[in-house]
Amino acid sequence: xxxxxxxxxxxxxxxxxxxAEANRDLLDRTATAAINFMASxxxxxxxxxxRTIAALKDRYRxxxxxxxxxxxxxxxxxxxxxxxxxxxxxxGACHLDAVMLQNALTQIDxxxxxxxxxxxxxxxxxxxxxxxxxxxxxxxxxxxxxxxKPYKYPTMYRGVQAVILNKIDLLPxxxxxxxYFRRGVEALNPGLAFFPLSAKTxxxxxxxxxxxxxxxxxxLA
Amino acid sequence: MHELAVVQSLLQLTLDHAAQHRARRVLALxxxxxxxxxIVDDCVQFYWDxxxxxxIAAEAQLRFHRIPARFQCRDCGAxxxxxxxxxxxxxxxxxxFDLIQGDEFRxxxxxxxxxxxxxxxxxxxxxxxxxxxxxxx
Numbered sequence: 001x002x003x004x005x006x007x008x009x010x011x012x013x014x015x016x017x018x019x020a021e022a023n024r025d026l027l028d029r030t031a032t033a034a035i036n037f038m039a040s041x042x043x044x045x046x047x048x049x050x051r052t053i054a055a056l057k058d059r060y061r062x063x064x065x066x067x068x069x070x071x072x073x074x075x076x077x078x079x080x081x082x083x084x085x086x087x088x089x090x091x092g093a094c095h096l097d098a099v100m101l102q103n104a105l106t107q108i109d110x111x112x113x114x115x116x117x118x119x120x121x122x123x124x125x126x127x128x129x130x131x132x133x134x135x136x137x138x139x140x141x142x143x144x145x146x147x148x149k150p151y152k153y154p155t156m157y158r159g160v161q162a163v164i165l166n167k168i169d170l171l172p173x174x175x176x177x178x179x180y181f182r183r184g185v186e187a188l189n190p191g192l193a194f195f196p197l198s199a200k201t202x203x204x205x206x207x208x209x210x211x212x213x214x215x216x217x218x219x220l221a
Numbered sequence: 222m223h224e225l226a227v228v229q230s231l232l233q234l235t236l237d238h239a240a241q242h243r244a245r246r247v248l249a250l251x252x253x254x255x256x257x258x259x260i261v262d263d264c265v266q267f268y269w270d271x272x273x274x275x276x277i278a279a280e281a282q283l284r285f286h287r288i289p290a291r292f293q294c295r296d297c298g299a300x301x302x303x304x305x306x307x308x309x310x311x312x313x314x315x316x317x318f319d320l321i322q323g324d325e326f327r328x329x330x331x332x333x334x335x336x337x338x339x340x341x342x343x344x345x346x347x348x349x350x351x352x353x354x355x356x357x358x
Contacts, residue, residue: 002334002335007330008238010327011327012230012328093225094223125223155258
């Protein structure tokens with residue numbers, strides 16, 4: 001009997017990463033720009049998504065995928081906003097992964113979709129570890145969560161293409177140090193696009209929509 | 222809570238490589254995990270004990286090699302460890318720096334017991350095993 005050490009040197013989530021690449025190929029082939037929104041529970045993901053759909057639905061054919069542990073509440077809200085929405089119930093899992101997205105993509109007519117909006121499970125830890133194959137990962141923070149979140153969840157803040165700070169209409173009522181928050185975001189992601197806004201009042205929404213449209217144009221070009 | 226999914230992936234990766242090398246048993250795994258990769262060792266071990274049961278890796282020891290997060294300052298070039306409460310360069314106070322290590326999340330190697338190729342002990346031939354380079358008995 002002999003024993004030996006065998007070199008592997010592979011990412012532990014290699015299988016997920018491969019599926020993410022396959023998802024990306026499919027999205028690219030069908031000219032569908034896919035955006036993954038991540039946030040803690042209650043940050044306002046669905047409210048901002050509904051606002052975003054309202055602002056873009058005249059110019060793009062939009063579909064939605066919503067990930068939640070249970071219920072279809074969020075997908076129903078997307079559907080009310082006028083888009084075809086698919087609910088993924090993760091059955092307890094704390095994140096979407098590439099397999100779940102792959103299955104959900106079969107329920108969407110990608111050939112007739114320009115923009116796919118994915119709402120991840122509300123969680124600032126697990127979704128960061130699982131690539132989906134989307135074009136843009138967006139993190140939605142919110143004022144009531146506090147200004148220290150970039151410091152506490154550095155992995156989540158590192159892997160995104162833009163950070164939105166929602167609920168700025170509540171700034172007068174919270175001790176939220178905007179400079180401290182921004183420094184944390186910048187340190188982890190120098191030059192990252194940053195959009196303070198309120199999905200409730202609409203303040204700051206135009207800048208976000210303009211940036212998103214520019215990004216979609218680049219993806220679909 | 223995503224350790225379950227991580228362990229499923231880790232086990233498959235381990236068994237794939239063990240099969241390629243015609244392993245009879247997997248004795249140990251060396252895992253390289255960066256500080257910024259959120260994973261809990263005990264939790265991985267817990268799921269491993271359940272999922273790897275009835276596989277050739279059931280008894281494998283999981284060895285975690287933790288890599289601290291290190292950054293390099295874009296302004297002064299200094300390298301420094303992560304201080305989560307500050308997130309500034311300790312030398313020049315710059316807030317612009319790049320991660321140079323600390324997001325590792327890989328299976329570095331596995332220790333295996335090889336399947337001896339003598340006919341009487343070769344009970345579990347692997348269909349996808351690579352040809353042995355050693356002389357047959």
